[in-house]
Amino acid sequence: MRIATRLLSRSAASSMVVAAALALVGVQAAGQAASAAPKKAPSAVTCTAANMKVTVTEAARPINHLLLKATNTGTKPCYAYSAPHLRAGADAQAPLPWARETTPQAVVTLEPGQSAYAGVLTYSPDGEGGGNEKTLGVYFADRKGGVAGKEKTLKLPNGGTFFNSAATVTYWQDNAADALSW
Incomplete structure (x- = not known):
């Protein structure tokens, strides 16, 4: 027992x-x-002139092109939707058309400090009319392609740039090479 x-x-x-x-x-x-x-990631917002630094430079190649660079200066990631709405000159009646063939596979998402790029074809011999413009008005797009926020006005390089009816802008790209390759 x-x-x-x-x-x-x-x-x-x-x-x-x-x-x-x-x-x-x-x-x-x-x-x-x-x-x-995981820590909760900050929610992304729409890129606007308020949270972006925007610059415009003349591209070495291809000719008749400008490069638009937008850098996220905010503290949250932001979405660079579609393409920028551009107004060439203070008296422009309509924004430059978007080059639909440059639509990226996804919305460009920018972490703080990252940049998005858009290429601008300023003129073509096939275009009509035109004039030398001193400023470029930039509006960012919202999720539906409308205007988000206020305009950012930039001075164009060389004291002015010639634009005609063939002027177009690419969708936002995550690198400069893609923005200028069309």
Whole structure:
């Protein structure tokens, strides 16, 4: 009887040790899972003139092109939707058309400090009319392609740039080479 009681006591003690060990492992795993939970990422916003620094430069190649660069100066990621709405000159009646063949596969998302690029064809021999413009008005697009925020007015390089009816702008790209490759 003593042997049976001793075996029963040992087996009960072993079971209690195993149960305690499993409980401890469960508590530790729960603590690790809680500490390993990802921090909530800041939600992205729409890129606008308020959270972007925008510059325009003359492209070396191809000829008759400008490069628009927009850098996220905000603290949250932002979406550069579609293409910029551009107004060539203070008296422009309509924005430059978007080059639909440059639509990227996804919306360009910019982390703080990252840039998006758009290429601007200023004129073509096939175009009509035109004139030398000194400023370029830039509006960012919202999710539906409308205007988001206020205009950012830039001075054009060389004291002015010639635009005619063939002028177009690309969709936002994540690198300058793609923006100027069309």
